[in-house]
Amino acid sequence: MLILKDIIKNYEVPVLGPIDVEIKSKSFVSIIGASGSGKSTFLRLASGLISQSSGSISYKNNIKPKMGFVFQDSTLLPWRNVIDNVLLPSELTKQNNSESIEKSINWLERVGLKGKENSFPNELSGGQKMRVSIARAMVQGGDLLLLDEPFSALDEVTRRKLEDDLLEIWETNNITVLFVTHSVTQAVYLSQRVIVLSSGPGIILEDLAIEKNLKDDFEETSEFISQVRHLTNILKKEGREL
Amino acid sequence: MSRYLSYIAPLLTFAILLILWEFLVILNKIPLYILPAPSDIISSLMLNYLDLFSSAFITLRITLLAFFIASSLAIFLAILFSQSRIVELSIYPIAVIFQVTPVVAIAPLILIWVGFDNAEYAILILATIVAFFPVLANANLGIKSVNKNLHELFSLYGAGRYQRLTKLQIPFALPFILTGMKTSIGLSLIGTVVAEFVAGSGTSTGLAWRIIEAGNRLDIAKLFAALILLVILGIFLFLLISYIEKLILRKWHDSSII
Ligand SMILES: Nc1ncnc2c1ncn2[C@@H]1O[C@H](COP(=O)(O)OP(=O)(O)OP(=O)(O)O)[C@@H](O)[C@H]1O
Ligand SMILES: [Mg+2]
Numbered sequence: 001m002l003i004l005k006d007i008i009k010n011y012e013v014p015v016l017g018p019i020d021v022e023i024k025s026k027s028f029v030s031i032i033g034a035s036g037s038g039k040s041t042f043l044r045l046a047s048g049l050i051s052q053s054s055g056s057i058s059y060k061n062n063i064k065p066k067m068g069f070v071f072q073d074s075t076l077l078p079w080r081n082v083i084d085n086v087l088l089p090s091e092l093t094k095q096n097n098s099e100s101i102e103k104s105i106n107w108l109e110r111v112g113l114k115g116k117e118n119s120f121p122n123e124l125s126g127g128q129k130m131r132v133s134i135a136r137a138m139v140q141g142g143d144l145l146l147l148d149e150p151f152s153a154l155d156e157v158t159r160r161k162l163e164d165d166l167l168e169i170w171e172t173n174n175i176t177v178l179f180v181t182h183s184v185t186q187a188v189y190l191s192q193r194v195i196v197l198s199s200g201p202g203i204i205l206e207d208l209a210i211e212k213n214l215k216d217d218f219e220e221t222s223e224f225i226s227q228v229r230h231l232t233n234i235l236k237k238e239g240r241e242l
Numbered sequence: 243m244s245r246y247l248s249y250i251a252p253l254l255t256f257a258i259l260l261i262l263w264e265f266l267v268i269l270n271k272i273p274l275y276i277l278p279a280p281s282d283i284i285s286s287l288m289l290n291y292l293d294l295f296s297s298a299f300i301t302l303r304i305t306l307l308a309f310f311i312a313s314s315l316a317i318f319l320a321i322l323f324s325q326s327r328i329v330e331l332s333i334y335p336i337a338v339i340f341q342v343t344p345v346v347a348i349a350p351l352i353l354i355w356v357g358f359d360n361a362e363y364a365i366l367i368l369a370t371i372v373a374f375f376p377v378l379a380n381a382n383l384g385i386k387s388v389n390k391n392l393h394e395l396f397s398l399y400g401a402g403r404y405q406r407l408t409k410l411q412i413p414f415a416l417p418f419i420l421t422g423m424k425t426s427i428g429l430s431l432i433g434t435v436v437a438e439f440v441a442g443s444g445t446s447t448g449l450a451w452r453i454i455e456a457g458n459r460l461d462i463a464k465l466f467a468a469l470i471l472l473v474i475l476g477i478f479l480f481l482l483i484s485y486i487e488k489l490i491l492r493k494w495h496d497s498s499i500i
Contacts (some may be wrong), residue, residue, distance in 0.1 A: 069398050079413045
């Protein structure tokens with residue numbers, strides 16, 4: 001899906017890299033690291049929103065995949081109601097038609113917001129806004145979904161629900177997911193692979209393929225706990241060295 | 243309860259002040275040409291309502307026209323600034339120069355340029371200059387305040403300049419623009435009245451002229467009546483813009499914006 005080669009990003013100072021990584025199609029990859037380690041920068045580079053200082057990014061078959069981006073805050077337009085927010089990508093790409101309206105309604109239903117189509121963002125809770133944002137990212141039928149700490153402002157119950165929704169979306173739509181988070185347990189729970197970035201300039205400290213045999217109650221298993229412990233130790237050690 | 247209080251409290255205070263005023267004037271036998279009682283002012287208002295209201299109408303018309311021209315021009319410029327940094331850097335300082343120059347100081351010049359026969363145009367120009375800046379500054383700020391993530395969202399879907407402007411920057415700046423307009427409508431009225439004063443008697447017949455005229459004749463009750471009309475006009479205009487603001491931003495104001 002996506003290959004990053006010797007990627008370096010500098011602002012006034014180096015903030016990321018060199019990074020060498022390949023993201024496989026249809027995989028679910030999490031990126032964790034301390035604040036300021038360059039996780040958001042990584043996502044922005046991968047999506048092409050910013051360009052690298054050096055190195056190269058290539059996409060499968062050399063075609064930039066359709067992407068959805070879920071920002072840390074839900075970034076809804078407050079003057080548009082829910083359905084019009086979800087329709088924004090179709091409007092901007094000039095594909096606004098009855099089909100896109102139908103798709104939007106379907107996605108809103110899938111994220112559990114049926115009946116909220118005409119509500120305005122300030123009438124929604126944080127979790128509901130995040131769902132709208134996910135629906136908006138999905139409605140174009142993207143192949144790559146990038147999420148930047150999407151659930152960090154949510155309560156535990158809502159977060160768990162949205163995590164499971166996200167997994168379901170990933171499984172049923174055959175998409176690739178790049179997921180940035182602060183939470184080690186969340187990363188291990190959700191992903192097939194976890195990439196740990198060092199504190200800035202971020203380089204890859206660990207690239208761990210997550211082993212999970214049974215899907216239900218994965219969090220209860222010793223596999224889960226030992227992988228969480230392993231990653232936590234890496235982050236702790238990195239923190240001490242600062 | 244608190245909603246009614248916000249109406250009742252100021253009205254009540256105002257009524258008490260008026261009653262105090264009335265009694266102070268009567269008790270101290272203050273002569274009419276120094277300080278008329280509220281009742282005198284009201285009777286003067288009724289006696290002179292024809293001149294006063296027609297003058298108020300003239301002032302109102304220029305005020306609204308100046309406000310409209312100033313707002314449109316300011317919004318247009320702010321949009322232009324958002325499209326070109328060079329244009330902004332070149333023009334913004336000129337706008338600031340107009341803003342810091344006292345309108346009274348340039349009034350004679352404008353009057354000479356447009357000609358004393360066209361005093362109304364001079365007044366319009368002066369009021370426009372006074373009303374212009376708050377809308378420009380706020381619109382400019384609003385367009386610049388668009389959150390970086392929102393810009394990135396638009397970039398992600400390949401939005402062009404025009405889409406970005408119409409679907410993101412202008413709607414985002416709207417609350418800012420309306421805030422600027424609320425300041426600007428008041429300034430527009432002040433600008434009109436100040437310009438009327440400077441333009442002097444005989445050339446214009448707005449409320450300022452009535453005030454000068456009444457002052458010259460020591461008709462203080464009429465002067466107050468004109469003053470009151472002016473205040474009412476100011477409040478009415480402010481409420482009008484506030485109401486329009488509320489209509490437009492009904493669904494999405496405050497919490498959701500930042
Ligand atoms: N536009 C920018 N200009 C200058 N420096 C920037 C810019 N964007 C990010 N940085 C710097 O790059 C570094 C990495 O930022 P980034 O946002 O990628 O971190 P992060 O890992 O996402 O942190 P957090 O977990 O707090 O979101 C930071 O030190 C930040 O100050
Ligand atoms: Mg970040």
